Amino acid sequence: MPEPMFDYESHLEACARRDERAFQALYQQEAAQMLGLAITLLGRRDQAEDCVHDAFVLIWRNAERFQRAIGSGRAWLYSILRYRALNQLRSRKRTVELDDDFIERLADEGPQAADLVAQQAExxxxxxxxxxxxxxxxxxxxxxxxxxxxxxQIAQRLTTPLGTIKGRIRAGLRALQECLHA
Incomplete structure (x- = not known):
């Protein structure tokens, strides 16, 4: 459970100024919880560890993009993790069954066409x-x-208890994971 007085926003702003101690504090504060979420989303610890690592690299590189006025620092951290996890889930499904003639035409058109088809399929x-x-x-x-x-914010917008929202998101993400693996 996060410390109630941990100031995520100030730590992110310090990371934007390349303060390594602030980054280390963020990592120590959230890495374990983020790993737990990533394992839940991805179903594999090794991929979850990669996802958390990638998320923290992005947090460090993009800390200057965080804007206190838009949302909380902790939510910003987790949105980066979510996007990394979803990207990993999507990349698992990059295999698209296509006939040989179509694949040859794509190869002639260059890698951008093949990437576009894979992205559209995903x-x-x-x-x-x-x-x-x-x-x-x-x-x-x-x-x-x-x-x-x-x-x-979702609980407020939908006038639903916070625990119910968390449960619905967790169950929905599990169902999405199963669907994407099917």
Whole structure:
């Protein structure tokens, strides 16, 4: 459980000034919780560890992008982790079954065309999986991942208890993970 008085915002602003001690404090404060979430999302500890590492690299590199007025520092940390985890889940599904003639035409057009087709297939699969979720699970996930809202903000917006929102997001992410692996 995070310290109630830990000032995420000030630590992120210090990271933007390249203060390594502030970064180390952020890491010590949140790495274990972030690893737990990443394991839940990805289902594999090794990939979760890579995801948390990548997230902290991005946090360090992009700390100057954090804006206190937009949201909490802790939510910003977790949004980076979520995006990294989703990217890893999507990258698992990059294999697209295509006929040989189509693959040859893509090769002739260059790597950008093949990447575009793979990206569109991933987006289509994610969209289909999201549409398969019940609305009460899908809506909080969309608010968190696409709007960047914290759990508390989602609970307020949907006038639903915070614990219920957390549970719905957790269950929805598990269902998405299963759908993406199917």
């Amino acid at each position: 987006q289509r699969q994610l969209r289909n999986c999201l549409q398969g979720l019940e609305r009460n699970r899908r809506h909080p996930i969309l608010l968190a991942f696409y709007r960047g809202l914290t759990h508390e």
